[in-house]
Amino acid sequence: MTAVIEISGLCKTFHSLWREEKTALDGFDMVVEKGQVHGFLGPNGSGKTTTLRTLLGLLRPDEGVMRILDTPSADFGDVAHRVGAIVESPAFFTPFSGRKTLQLLATAGGLPKGRVDEALTAVGLRDRANEPVKVYSLGMRQRLAVASALLKRPELLILDEPANGLDPSGIHAMRTLMSDLAAQGVTVLLSSHLLSEIEQVCDSVTIIDRGRRVAHGPVSVVLAGHDTGEHLVRVADTEQAARLLRAAGATVRIADGALFVGGVSGPAAISETLGQAGLWLTELTPLTPDLESVFLDLTGTRPVPDAPPQVAVPTRRRPPADNVIDLDVRSEEQA
Amino acid sequence: MNLVRAEVSRLLSRRFTHIMVIGLLAVFGITAATTLASSTRPGSDAWVAAEQTAAERRTSLIQFKANCEAAFRQDKEAAEAAFAGGCDAAGDPADVRPEHFLEDAFVFEQEIRGLTIFLAVYLSFFAFVIAASFIGAEMSSGGITNLLLWRPQRSSLLGAKLAALTGCVVLFSTLFTVLYVGAFYLIAYTSGWTGDTGAAFWGELLALSWRGIALSTAAAACAFALATLARHTAAALGIAVGYFLVWEAGARIVFEIGGMLPYDPYFLSSYLSAFVGGDLKYWSGLDGSGDLVITRLSGGMVVAGLTAALLAAAFANFRRRDLT
Ligand SMILES: Nc1ncnc2c1ncn2[C@@H]1O[C@H](COP(=O)(O)OP(=O)(O)OP(=O)(O)O)[C@@H](O)[C@H]1O
Numbered sequence: 001m002t003a004v005i006e007i008s009g010l011c012k013t014f015h016s017l018w019r020e021e022k023t024a025l026d027g028f029d030m031v032v033e034k035g036q037v038h039g040f041l042g043p044n045g046s047g048k049t050t051t052l053r054t055l056l057g058l059l060r061p062d063e064g065v066m067r068i069l070d071t072p073s074a075d076f077g078d079v080a081h082r083v084g085a086i087v088e089s090p091a092f093f094t095p096f097s098g099r100k101t102l103q104l105l106a107t108a109g110g111l112p113k114g115r116v117d118e119a120l121t122a123v124g125l126r127d128r129a130n131e132p133v134k135v136y137s138l139g140m141r142q143r144l145a146v147a148s149a150l151l152k153r154p155e156l157l158i159l160d161e162p163a164n165g166l167d168p169s170g171i172h173a174m175r176t177l178m179s180d181l182a183a184q185g186v187t188v189l190l191s192s193h194l195l196s197e198i199e200q201v202c203d204s205v206t207i208i209d210r211g212r213r214v215a216h217g218p219v220s221v222v223l224a225g226h227d228t229g230e231h232l233v234r235v236a237d238t239e240q241a242a243r244l245l246r247a248a249g250a251t252v253r254i255a256d257g258a259l260f261v262g263g264v265s266g267p268a269a270i271s272e273t274l275g276q277a278g279l280w281l282t283e284l285t286p287l288t289p290d291l292e293s294v295f296l297d298l299t300g301t302r303p304v305p306d307a308p309p310q311v312a313v314p315t316r317r318r319p320p321a322d323n324v325i326d327l328d329v330r331s332e333e334q335a
Numbered sequence: 336m337n338l339v340r341a342e343v344s345r346l347l348s349r350r351f352t353h354i355m356v357i358g359l360l361a362v363f364g365i366t367a368a369t370t371l372a373s374s375t376r377p378g379s380d381a382w383v384a385a386e387q388t389a390a391e392r393r394t395s396l397i398q399f400k401a402n403c404e405a406a407f408r409q410d411k412e413a414a415e416a417a418f419a420g421g422c423d424a425a426g427d428p429a430d431v432r433p434e435h436f437l438e439d440a441f442v443f444e445q446e447i448r449g450l451t452i453f454l455a456v457y458l459s460f461f462a463f464v465i466a467a468s469f470i471g472a473e474m475s476s477g478g479i480t481n482l483l484l485w486r487p488q489r490s491s492l493l494g495a496k497l498a499a500l501t502g503c504v505v506l507f508s509t510l511f512t513v514l515y516v517g518a519f520y521l522i523a524y525t526s527g528w529t530g531d532t533g534a535a536f537w538g539e540l541l542a543l544s545w546r547g548i549a550l551s552t553a554a555a556a557c558a559f560a561l562a563t564l565a566r567h568t569a570a571a572l573g574i575a576v577g578y579f580l581v582w583e584a585g586a587r588i589v590f591e592i593g594g595m596l597p598y599d600p601y602f603l604s605s606y607l608s609a610f611v612g613g614d615l616k617y618w619s620g621l622d623g624s625g626d627l628v629i630t631r632l633s634g635g636m637v638v639a640g641l642t643a644a645l646l647a648a649a650f651a652n653f654r655r656r657d658l659t
């Protein structure tokens with residue numbers, strides 16, 4: 001597989017005369033392979049948008065190497081026509097209509113005019129295209145932004161929170177669009193906070209926290225890396241069941257009237273142990289981690305009672321944090 | 336080229352541009368209408384009266400010259416004090432023409448120079464405002480970021496915008512100047528007097544018009560550069576208004592009160608006026624002694640130099656800056 005985006009050691013500090021400086025990216029790495037739908041996750045202010053802006057030549061990096069479609073980022077201009085992108089909620093000149101906005105971009109990019117209607121239809125804006133962007137709702141603007149990225153018929157699509165403000169049908173349409181594009185061989189890099197969406201559409205993910213990568217790899221591998229092998233068990237007599245299971249060598253926690261059982265070979269072992277003692281299970285669920293719990297653990301943003309988690313202050317952290325876990329099996333195989 | 340086409344289309348689709356052009360036409364309409372209303376085609380009575388006034392003027396000029404020469408013969412020193420400009424200062428009687436004294440008629444040859452200078456000023460003003468808003472809105476709305484995702488070469492992107500803008504300003508100013516001069520000629524022709532319009536006159540008027548067009552283009556380019564640097568339309572307009580209020584008006588008063596002469600070379604307006612209107616004379620003493628001059632050439636060089644410097648700064652800054 002070939003990499004479409006390769007970023008290594010990317011650093012970006014914002015300097016300002018009036019404010020203290022902010023290190024948004026602190027040695028960030030990312031690899032997106034061809035044909036993937038790649039999720040880009042991280043808490044607010046972790047540096048996702050900054051990464052994408054830098055990649056697209058809007059920001060000047062302090063350090064680091066970036067390649068996009070096999071081209072050094074310095075020559076991004078040579079491949080820009082193959083990359084469709086939206087960065088954060090894109091701003092439009094609001095007195096112009098949606099159609100006019102796209103027409104100007106199509107003219108600037110030397111594209112045939114027919115593409116404009118094609119893109120507007122694809123995002124469901126066809127019937128409202130002649131109204132000024134001023135009167136568009138949040139989700140309609142977002143759809144227009146996606147249309148502007150699709151206009152180029154890109155090989156690589158970079159979308160920063162495309163689902164922002166979309167209604168359920170819009171989100172569903174977006175998901176379908178992603179899968180369709182992926183089926184056509186388009187590589188998609190998608191930043192989002194909708195983890196269930198990411199879990200559904202993405203092949204692999206990169207998780208960023210305070211300007212550094214904290215996890216990456218195929219979704220299943222990232223999840224497996226956090227699988228504790230626990231099972232949730234419900235029986236009528238919790239106490240006795242716990243005793244029996246501990247005696248069989250399992251670790252057992254009791255919470256909310258349920259048992260959390262670890263250290264067993266599988267669900268069969270649990271039902272066998274309890275069944276032989278005449279305790280009949282009312283529920284037995286393997287506790288596979290979902291992306292949300294992995295995300296919360298990795299980024300340290302799991303809510304605790306009475307202390308709303310705060311957005312991190314970006315500061316430079318040297319030397320490298322040691323909590324980086326490399327879950328990318330492919331790169332291990334290659335190494 | 337595609338980029339320039341897109342930018343021209345953007346400029347011409349803007350409501351603000353439309354409003355400004357309508358404003359420009361309104362100013363023109365009012366000027367033309369008042370001129371038309373206050374001008375009548377001179378009849379034979381008017382000509383007789385004008386001829387009579389001209390004859391009186393000639394006589395008085397001849398008289399003045401004779402008095403002056405007599406004074407010089409009598410007492411040279413006293414005469415030099417009384418007639419500081421010499422005996423020809425009041426003008427040559429042969430230049431006095433009856434059309435100068437047509438009371439109610441608009442005389443094209445006499446008036447068009449002033450009107451064209453007025454045109455240069457207001458074309459420049461409108462060009463400045465349109466240009467500042469054209470680029471300022473893009474910079475502050477983030478529209479420029481969208482465009483950069485399509486054409487990441489920043490210099491050529493900004494260059495295309497500048498080319499589209501200045502191209503439109505040159506074209507519009509030229510057409511509008513033709514319309515303007517033509518309209519006043521027509522007014523003079525139908526209900527006024529065109530006057531003595533020879534090749535030399537037209538040559539001079541053409542040169543004046545070109546300088547007006549050049550000034551409006553320079554104004555557009557300067558506004559473009561300022562709004563690019565300041566990233567907002569309002570900031571560019573604020574800089575311009577601030578300059579004229581604080582420096583051109585405020586500092587001029589301070590110089591005036593402090594009796595600090597000469598101050599003319601410190602003001603941009605002096606150079607602008609020299610460039611469009613012709614050599615500007617000023618004095619280093621309050622008594623009118625030590626006369627100095629800002630030539631048309633130096634005025635033109637200041638306009639060109641300022642524009643080039645602002646554009647260079649804008650391009651250099653835009654090439655490097657972080658766009659968030
Ligand atoms: N122009 C700027 N000047 C100073 N600091 C900035 C600037 N832009 C971003 N930052 C800082 O850089 C950090 C990363 O911001 P970024 O926008 O990349 O976050 P993000 O991951 O996209 O967050 P979100 O999920 O909220 O969109 C933040 O702490 C932010 O305050």
Ligand SMILES: [Mg+2]
Binds near residue numbers: 049088
């Ligand atoms: Mg963001």
